[in-house]
Amino acid sequence: MSETNRIDDILERAIDGERLTPDEGLLLLEKADLLSLGAAAHEVRMRLHPERVVTYIVDRNVNYSNICDSYCKFCSFYAAPGSKNGYILSRAALKQKIEETKALGGNQILMQGGTHPDWDIDWYCDLIAFCKSFDIHVHALSSPEIQKIAVVSKLSVRDTIARLRDAGLDSIPGGGAEILTDYARGEISPLKCTTDEWLDVHRQAHALGMRTTATMMLGHRERLVDRIEHLDRLRILQDEAHANAGTEEAGFTAFICWLFQPTHVLSGDEARGGTEYLRTLAVSRLYLQNVRNSQASWVTMGPKVGQMALWFGCNDMGSTMIEENVVSSAGVAYRMLSPEIHSVIAAAGFRAQERNFFYEPLEAQFLDSPERLREIVGHDPKNLALPAEAFDKVPASVAARR
Numbered sequence: 001m002s003e004t005n006r007i008d009d010i011l012e013r014a015i016d017g018e019r020l021t022p023d024e025g026l027l028l029l030e031k032a033d034l035l036s037l038g039a040a041a042h043e044v045r046m047r048l049h050p051e052r053v054v055t056y057i058v059d060r061n062v063n064y065s066n067i068c069d070s071y072c073k074f075c076s077f078y079a080a081p082g083s084k085n086g087y088i089l090s091r092a093a094l095k096q097k098i099e100e101t102k103a104l105g106g107n108q109i110l111m112q113g114g115t116h117p118d119w120d121i122d123w124y125c126d127l128i129a130f131c132k133s134f135d136i137h138v139h140a141l142s143s144p145e146i147q148k149i150a151v152v153s154k155l156s157v158r159d160t161i162a163r164l165r166d167a168g169l170d171s172i173p174g175g176g177a178e179i180l181t182d183y184a185r186g187e188i189s190p191l192k193c194t195t196d197e198w199l200d201v202h203r204q205a206h207a208l209g210m211r212t213t214a215t216m217m218l219g220h221r222e223r224l225v226d227r228i229e230h231l232d233r234l235r236i237l238q239d240e241a242h243a244n245a246g247t248e249e250a251g252f253t254a255f256i257c258w259l260f261q262p263t264h265v266l267s268g269d270e271a272r273g274g275t276e277y278l279r280t281l282a283v284s285r286l287y288l289q290n291v292r293n294s295q296a297s298w299v300t301m302g303p304k305v306g307q308m309a310l311w312f313g314c315n316d317m318g319s320t321m322i323e324e325n326v327v328s329s330a331g332v333a334y335r336m337l338s339p340e341i342h343s344v345i346a347a348a349g350f351r352a353q354e355r356n357f358f359y360e361p362l363e364a365q366f367l368d369s370p371e372r373l374r375e376i377v378g379h380d381p382k383n384l385a386l387p388a389e390a391f392d393k394v395p396a397s398v399a400a401r402r
């Protein structure tokens with residue numbers, strides 16, 4: 001069989017729901033043409049989501065602190081412990097951010113920070129309980145943070161998650177995955193949790209009945225084979241979650257991949273283009289068919305590539321990103337309000353539907369016209385950043401918590 005015929009055969013079988021082997025996935029990534037990949041991924045998407053609906057969520061990224069001792073080589077967000085650039089959001093600032101989010105029709109906060117060398121389970125339970133007291137979905141703390149809390153608190157990962165859940169943690173985001181192979185992690189984040197540790201946080205959360213999301217950051221030091229291994233590890237874990245729960249309403253709710261922005265930290269790396277993102281997105285849709293939802297990453301790629309992604313296997317536009325700090329600290333971030341998301345989705349040929357974390361439909365509130373935003377937040381909606389006095393300076397806050 002010629003290579004072209006072999007690729008066509010693999011795509012046909014994937015469209016029919018057959019599982020790709022790692023070698024087949026790699027061949028698609030390396031050799032399949034872009035439009036064939038997109039067409040096949042779209043067929044899979046339409047089988048999983050037959051209606052021409054694209055969902056999105058109104059939520060806010062809240063970065064409670066940037067203090068981190070993982071020193072990932074690609075990260076331009078963190079401040080080392082003891083650095084004068086470190087911050088911890090005060091309770092007043094958190095309150096303001098959450099109340100603004102709710103006033104804007106948001107139903108979730110996505111809250112992450114760094115890995116702090118000293119903060120223990122009590123510190124984090126206080127933080128989560130405070131956020132949950134505003135009656136909002138708390139999607140928070142990535143695997144590296146949870147692994148760190150477990151170590152500092154001398155608890156198992158399962159007990160750590162159980163404590164956080166009891167304090168109000170609703171779900172766990174897939175942050176910190178980057179590429180789930182030891183080779184790639186060794187290249188860019190050697191001090192952060194290993195592949196097995198990242199997966200174990202999600203495994204334990206799934207076992208406790210908690211849903212989580214899966215991510216991939218591509219386009220840095222990884223090889224194509226690493227991307228496939230990453231997808232394979234996620235697929236295996238999702239199978240495990242479904243088998244253990246006896247239902248497909250378990251495990252990862254969604255897969256989200258985005259392209260690394262090499263603006264300054266990993267110098268020497270070239271920026272990759274949208275086609276590389278779209279190729280990987282399409283292969284991920286074909287490979288990872290046991291994860292129902294695929295999100296378009298328009299925050300890093302822009303709304304136009306986001307529209308293309310809707311024809312490369314994505315059924316979801318992710319978040320309106322009322323606020324985004326991590327990507328924007330690398331110098332690249334786009335932002336859209338609900339009406340813009342609706343028009344971007346409509347222009348791509350789909351109907352927009354607001355949703356919650358569980359992909360249940362919600363009635364769009366459209367509270368975020370510029371005038372209404374200004375009215376709610378009391379300042380220019382283009383600048384939702386908080387004034388400097390909203391941040392606790394590190395030494396005092398850390399001392400108070402020790």
Ligand code: SF4
Binds near residue numbers: 071075076077113192
């Ligand atoms: S990516 Fe996350 S874990 Fe790594 S240095 Fe940045 S804040 Fe820390």
